[in-house]
C-alpha cells in the first residue's frame with residue numbers, strides 16, 4: 613500500500629510541475645503578444661497604403677455660389693448651345709438654408725474625411741462669395757489631372773413628397789464624356805453601395821448629357837444629389853451633422869474603394 617501511495621504522490625507531483633511550467637497566465641500573455649503583433653503588422657500595411665493614397669487627388673466641387681451668374685457659357689467645348697454660367701441653387705423648405713450653404717457644409721465634412729484617409733483634396737470653392745462657372749470648375753480639376761471629382765448638390769422639386777439621394781454621372785453615349793464614363797460609373801456604383809449599406813435612401817445612378825460641369829470634364833466625375841430640399845424632413849436631415857457625416861462617410865468610402873481598385 614505504501615508503494616502505491618508513493619507512486620500516486622509522485623504522479624501528482626510531476627503533474628503539478630508540468631502545469632507549473634506551462635503557466636497558463638504566461639501563455640495567455642504570449643498569445644496576446646502575438647495578436648497585438650498581428651495588429652501592429654496590419655497597421656504597418658495600412659500605413660503603406662496611406663503613403664500610396666497621398667498620390668491621389670480628389671477634387672470636391674460644392675455646387676453653386678452665393679450669387680448666380682446668368683451670363684451664358686457653352687454647355688460643352690466647342691458647342692454653340694449655352695447655359696447660365698452658374699446658378700445660386702435651391703433653398704430648404706424647412707431650414708430656409710440656401711443650397712450653396714448646405715453644399716459647402718457637406719463638402720467640408722467630405723474633405724476632412726478624405727484627408728483623414730490620406731488623400732490629397734482640393735476644393736473649387738471654400739467660400740460663398742465667388743464667381744466660378746460650371747465649366748471653369750471642371751477645368752480646375754482638369755488642370756490638376758484629378759483622379760476623381762465629387763460634385764455635391766441637393767435636389768429640389770415641386771413635388772414635396774419626393775425624397776432620396778441621387779447619383780449623377782456623365783453620359784456614356786456622348787462625344788464629350790464617353791471616355792470618362794467607365795471610371796465615373798464604377799465610382800458611382802461603389803458610392804451607391806456604401807450609401808445603401810449605411811441605410812441611406814438612394815434613388816439610383818442617372819446618366820446626364822446636359823450638365824456643363826460634366827461635358828467640360830476630362831477626368832472622372834460623380835455628382836451626389838444628397839436629397840430633396842423640397843421635402844420637409846429630408847431638408848432637416850441634410851442639415852443634421854450626424855446625417856451629413858454618415859452621408860459623406862459613405863461617399864468617401866466609395867471613393868476609397870474605387871481608388872484602391874484603380875491602384
Ligand SMILES: [Zn+2]
Pocket residue numbers: 675676701702711765766767
Ligand atoms: Zn444644385
